[in-house]
Amino acid sequence: MRLTTRGRYAVTAMLDLALHGDSGPISLADISMRQEISLSYLEQLFAKLRQQELVCSVRGPGGGYRLARTCSDINVAEIIDAVNESIDATSCNGKGNCHSGDVCLTHHLWDDLSRQIHRFLSGITLDSLVHQHEVQLVTLRQSELVETDADLVDRSN
Secondary structure, three states: OOOOHHHHHHHHHHHHHHHHHHHOOEOHHHHHHHHOOOHHHHHHHHHHHHHOOOEEEEOOOOOEEEEOOOHHHOEHHHHHHHOOOOOOOOOOOOOOOOEOOEOOOOHHHHHHHHHHHHHHHHOOEHHHHHOOHHHHHHHHHHHHHHHHHHHHHHHHO
């Protein structure tokens, strides 16, 4: 199965947006700092997420991004699909030409697995992730790190 950093980072960034979006639009710089994802990479991902109407941008001072729908209306599979990520366990990218141009012996097994994974991820919403205890603990730790970093910057000035 191929799930590259593009899909993983898109889900991570969207979850960050869901966790912090109650206070208003979130800048990509804030997501970049909290999640340690390159700002330029986030810009590319958010262009695709915006095209698929999963996020909307807010311009001006205090601008940034917001979820375009509620957390309970966005699932993980949608996010992965939006950034053109493939959840494909076949060796032929689902084309069925894996054995000298024909379907291989196990093609249907891997194709079924790919569909099951997609179905599984379709059943997981951002809202369900936001409310997971483990996610809350990581969010708390990241917030503490950001506050510590801000204190260090203030002291050096």
